[in-house]
Amino acid sequence: MLLKGKKGIISGALDENSIAWKVAEKCKENGANFTLTNAPIALRMGKINDLAKKCSSEIIPADITSIKDIDNLYEESTKALGGKIDFILHSVGMSPNVRKNKEYGDLNYDWFFKTLDVSAISFHKVMQIAEKNNILNKWSSVLGLSYIAAQRTFPFYSDMAEAKSLLESITRSYGYRLGKLSKTRVNTISQSPTITTAGSGIEGFEAFYNYAEKMSPLGNATAEECANYCVFLFSDLSKKITMQNLFHDGGFSNTGISEEIIDQFS
Numbered sequence: 088m089l090l091k092g093k094k095g096i097i098s099g100a101l102d103e104n105s106i107a108w109k110v111a112e113k114c115k116e117n118g119a120n121f122t123l124t125n126a127p128i129a130l131r132m133g134k135i136n137d138l139a140k141k142c143s144s145e146i147i148p149a150d151i152t153s154i155k156d157i158d159n160l161y162e163e164s165t166k167a168l169g170g171k172i173d174f175i176l177h178s179v180g181m182s183p184n185v186r187k188n189k190e191y192g193d194l195n196y197d198w199f200f201k202t203l204d205v206s207a208i209s210f211h212k213v214m215q216i217a218e219k220n221n222i223l224n225k226w227s228s229v230l231g232l233s234y235i236a237a238q239r240t241f242p243f244y245s246d247m248a249e250a251k252s253l254l255e256s257i258t259r260s261y262g263y264r265l266g267k268l269s270k271t272r273v274n275t276i277s278q279s280p281t282i283t284t285a286g287s288g289i290e291g292f293e294a295f296y297n298y299a300e301k302m303s304p305l306g307n308a309t310a311e312e313c314a315n316y317c318v319f320l321f322s323d324l325s326k327k328i329t330m331q332n333l334f335h336d337g338g339f340s341n342t343g344i345s346e347e348i349i350d351q352f353s
């Protein structure tokens with residue numbers, strides 16, 4: 088029960104494959120109380136109701152790019168949970184260019200801005216409004232999800248690579264600020280390719296998933312394993328870990344080549 092008595096907000100659970108869905112289940116198992124949030128349009132799918140029931144959680148709709156919606160999310164969450172917040176999961180990513188198969192050399196710039204707003208600047212908004220509304224407890228933990236395309240080029244990842252670089256930069260900058268203000272830690276987990284709606288929306292995802300599996304000495308990290316890592320990062324066991332991008336990828340990021348890949352090319 089690593090999170091006994093802790094209060095949180097979990098965004099991004101769309102269906103049972105979502106990383107956020109698994110995080111919610113693990114947080115519940117570990118004794119936390121939390122609200123669930125997603126974009127109003129995603130809530131229409133209705134699946135999240137099953138999760139809410141299972142976790143005894145309230146669902147509060149919020150478009151994560153809207154300051155008004157985040158304001159409301161915080162007001163309703165602190166009311167529902169009966170106090171200030173100990174952890175926030177930002178598990179949101181979306182690129183209209185990727186969705187509509189726009190090539191990197193032919194990006195629609197309005198959509199590019201949308202990618203950055205939804206997938207990265209929203210992380211700043213989540214923290215800025217938390218600071219302004221003073222909703223974070225001392226020693227709270229804020230977590231986002233990233234991908235190694237922030238450091239290295241993966242052509243199919245398109246403008247999401249820029250979004251993840253920005254997300255990781257905001258993590259450092261706001262991590263400093265919130266550390267000073269409320270001893271809050273801010274980190275991103277750089278997760279292995281994972282079969283979810285957002286993941287499989289990327290062109291050539293399956294081939295890349297299999298490649299990463301063969302490149303990683305421990306194999307790809309699953310959504311469930313990611314959820315366990317999130318629980319640790321929300322718990323008091325990780326109090327001094329902050330401003331980090333933490334690779335959770337079975338060793339992929341430090342592997343030059345694996346024997347399996349060599350065999351395939353011999």
Ligand SMILES: NC(=O)c1ccc[n+]([C@@H]2O[C@H](COP(=O)([O-])OP(=O)(O)OC[C@H]3O[C@@H](n4cnc5c(N)ncnc54)[C@H](O)[C@@H]3O)[C@@H](O)[C@H]2O)c1
Nearest residue numbers: 099101105106126129151179180232280281283284285286
């Ligand atoms: N799946 C992977 O391979 C992988 C790898 C590394 C990192 N990630 C990251 O993990 C996070 C979660 O993605 P996932 O793989 O669980 O996929 P997912 O599709 O299940 O989750 C993405 C969520 O973002 C939500 N969302 C989109 N626009 C929104 C908006 N305007 N306001 C509020 N919510 C919005 C969606 O409704 C959805 O619930 C993302 O940041 C993603 O980039 C995923």
